Amino acid sequence: MKIATYNVNGVNGRLEVLLRWLQEADPDIVCLQELKAPQDKFPVKAIEAAGYGAVWHGQKSWNGVAILAKGQHPHLTRRGLPGEPADEHSRYIEAIVDGMVIGGLYLPNGNPYPGPKFDYKLRWFKRLQDYARELLELDVPVVLAGDYNVMPTELDVYKPQRWTNDALFRIEVRQAYEDLVDQGWTDALRHLYPGERIYTFWDYFRNAFARDAGLRIDHVLLSPEAADRLSAAQVDRDVRGWDHTSDHAPVWIELSDKIVKKRRKS
Template sequence: MRIATYNVNGINGRLAVLLRWLEEATPDVVCLQELKAPEKKFPIADIEKAGYGAIWHGQKSWNGVAILARGAQPLETRRGLPGDPDDSHSRYIEAAVAGMIIGCLYLPNGNPAPGPKFDYKLRWFERLTEYAADLLELGVPVVLAGDYNVMPTELDVYKPERWVDDALFRPEVRTAFKHLVAQGWTDAVRALHPDDCIYTFWDYFRNAYARDAGLRIDHFLLAPDVAKHRESAGVDKVVRGWEHSSDHAPTWIMLRD
């Protein structure tokens, strides 16, 4: 089973790129972030024509997450993180797919830091960590995939010295990610490539993609029942170079049956 996560950076504006990648890569499950589309504007007809069932949590102009399943309909199990009933951002959706719980998340960026946006990011991280602990207690196969907006180590960022004050690399955020993983999750891509510089995001500015000046901010955290089945992982980097592509590239893991 191939599970992918992809921050599409506007699903309708980049629909042709998404559909081309789905046809070429044929992932079994896909977690999408930054739909930037309200509920009624999600292109479900095109997604279904491509062979995928879908659930989504939209928001006008910002955020938005979705889960696609090839030849199946994801069964929604949660929409939004618990812990803050006033949080209106569409950043988390969860479904049962092929005997697993798949959580798709888009963690806040948090810039500028320090400031209110950074505080919100840390609170959201706390809520995710608390909920992730509850998922682990269920003892069922769980995958938490998405754009975490954090580079966990210096290996995950081009020229880390330039990012020391950024909300994606500040010590508070890296520590929060470390505490989350320490619950018993496996950072799948890093576990399979412990010493490699692997990036999932390249800025549109300063010719970042051509220079391979990237960041690894899209992650898979696997519960123990899933981690033992991990087989391979990678990034479809070439997609970042397609015309009108997102600034992220699809990232994937392969699980043994």
């Protein structure tokens, strides 16, 4: 089972890129972020023609998340996180696919720090922590995949000293991510590659991709039942070099049908 997360940075404007990647990578389940499209403008016909069923949570011009499943329709279980009823941002969607709970998320950016956007980010993180704890109690495979807008460690960012007061690298945000993982989640990429410098995002400006001035902000977190089946994890880095592509690269994992011996690579 191949499960991916991909911040497409505009699903309609970059539809050709998405469809090309779906064909080449052939994932079974995909969590998409930054659709930047209202609910009625999601390109469902093109997605279905590519062989995927879809559920989505759209929003005009901003945010937006979706879950795709190859050859089937995901069973929608939730749109939006609990805990703040007035929050209208389209940042969380959840579905059941093949007996697994798949949560797709787009955590707030939070800049500028300090300010109300940063405060909102921390509140959203707390809501995620509270709900993630409930998901762990289900004792079923759960995957929380998406753009978390946080670099957890200095290994996840080029020139860490330049990012000290950025909302993606503030100590409060990194602590929130650590507290989330410490509930019992496994950061798939970091689990398999504990010592490697891996990036998932490169800005459009200052030739960042060519200089490899990147950030690791797209993460796949696994509940213990899913982590026991983790066999591979990678970043489709080459997609970031395609024409008219997103500033993010897809991240994917593979889960075996059976429990596998946990492996660590250095």
